[in-house]
Amino acid sequence: MKMNWVEKFFMNNALRAFIQRHFEAPLLEKLGGRVDGMKVLEIGCGRGIGTGIIFERFGAREIHSFDVDPEMVEKARKRLSGYPQDRLKLFVGDAASIDAEDNSFDAVFDFWIIHHVPDWRKAVSEIRRVLKPGGKFFFGEVTSKALGRLFYRMFLEHPSQNRFSAREFVSELEKQGIRVGNNSVERFFGDFVIGAGRRV
Numbered sequence: 001m002k003m004n005w006v007e008k009f010f011m012n013n014a015l016r017a018f019i020q021r022h023f024e025a026p027l028l029e030k031l032g033g034r035v036d037g038m039k040v041l042e043i044g045c046g047r048g049i050g051t052g053i054i055f056e057r058f059g060a061r062e063i064h065s066f067d068v069d070p071e072m073v074e075k076a077r078k079r080l081s082g083y084p085q086d087r088l089k090l091f092v093g094d095a096a097s098i099d100a101e102d103n104s105f106d107a108v109f110d111f112w113i114i115h116h117v118p119d120w121r122k123a124v125s126e127i128r129r130v131l132k133p134g135g136k137f138f139f140g141e142v143t144s145k146a147l148g149r150l151f152y153r154m155f156l157e158h159p160s161q162n163r164f165s166a167r168e169f170v171s172e173l174e175k176q177g178i179r180v181g182n183n184s185v186e187r188f189f190g191d192f193v194i195g196a197g198r199r200v
Contacts, residue, residue, distance in 0.1 A: 012046065012047050012075075016049075017049045020049055020050065020053065020111065021049075021053060021057075024111070024140055024194065025053050025057050025058075027185070027194055028109075028138045028140070028194065028196060029057065029058065031138075031183045031184070031185070031194070031195055031196040032136050032138050032183065032195075032196025032197075033136070033196075034057075034058050034059050035054070035058045035059060035060050035106060035107045035136065036058075036059035036060075036061075037059065037060075037061045038059075038060055038061060038062075038105075038106035038107050039060075039061060039062045039063075039064075039104070039105055039106050039107075040054055040058075040060040040062065040063045040064070040105060040106065040107045040108070040109065041063075041064050041065075041098070041100065041104070041105040041107070041108045041109070041130060042054060042063060042064070042065040042066075042108070042109045042110075042111070043066065043093075043095045043098070043108065043109070043110050043113050043114075043123070043127070044066075044067055044068070044095065044110070044111065044112075044113030044116070045065035045066060045067045045072065045073065045076050045090065046067060046072050046075075046076065046111075047072055047075040047076050047079055048065070048075065048076030048077075048079040048080045048090075049079075050065075050109060050111040051063055051065045051076060051080055051088070051090075052079070052080065052083075054109055055083065055087075060107070061087065062087045062088070062089075063087065063088055063089070064088075064089040064091075064100070064105070065088070065089070065090050065091075066090070066091045066092060066093030066098075066099075067092065067093070068092065068093065068094055068095075068116075069092075070092050073090055073091065073092050076090055077090050095113060095114065095117050095123040095126065095127075096117055096118075096119050096122040096123045096126060097122075097126065098126045098127070098129070098130050100130045101130070102129055102130065103130070103131070103132045103133070104130045104132070105130050105131055105132065105135060106131075106132055106135050106136070107131075107135055107136040107137070107138065108127050108130065108131055108135070108136070108137050108138070109138045109139075110127070110137070110138065110139040110140065110141065111140055112140050112141060112142055114139070114141055114169075115141055115142040115143070115147065115158060115159075115163065115164075116158060116159070117159070118159045118161075118162075119162075120159075120162070120163075120164065120172075121172055121176075124172055124173060124176050124178070125176055127178070128176045128177050128178055128199060131178075131199040132199070133199055133200075134198060134199060135198065135199045136196060136197070136198055136199075137173070137178050137196065137197045137198070137199070138195075138196045139169075139173075139193075139194070139195055139196070139197075140192065140193075140194045141164075141166075141169055141192065141193050141194075142158075142191065142192060143163070143164060143165050143166050143169070143190060143191060143192065143193060144163035144164055144165055144168075145165065145189070145190045145191050146188070146191035146192065147163055149191075165190070166184070166186045166190055166192075166193035169193055170184050170193065170195065173197050174197075177199060177200050178197040178198065178199055178200070179197055179198055179199075179200050180195055180196070180197040181197075183195050183196045183197065184196075184197075
């Protein structure tokens, strides 16, 4: 599901980029380590802030990034034009049907995307499918607790059925073969869950 204009405004500004760079990325690195020299997939690239972070902070060798919204992919393409094109692939795609072969990536990054996917369990299954054995999954997600709040219900658009709590999200990862263990944390009274897992 694409973001509406309100969420695009909140997700595509300097403050959001600052938070992603200086708070989210360090926490993800603490929980899951770096990806030096690895081939990485980013789901939901938006305007490309996360892609840049994965290159610069996490040390990825090659990144494939996609978004369901062609407008966002075009913004990312312009923002990331300075990166070597043989190390970066940007495309329109769907997290519930990832255009990649099995065992393709050393790591996958999810910067707050899966809660937008109507069949979120299918997205988890696809992430597990494209990860190599031992591959890492870095995630930051918005839970049903946040989505039930008045602001989210009035101004943002998300699937209304079959949403997940922090515990349910991590449990589904474990069930599908992505081991998280103690490498996840909740923030803002359970509104958000951030963590890293590894495909077993």
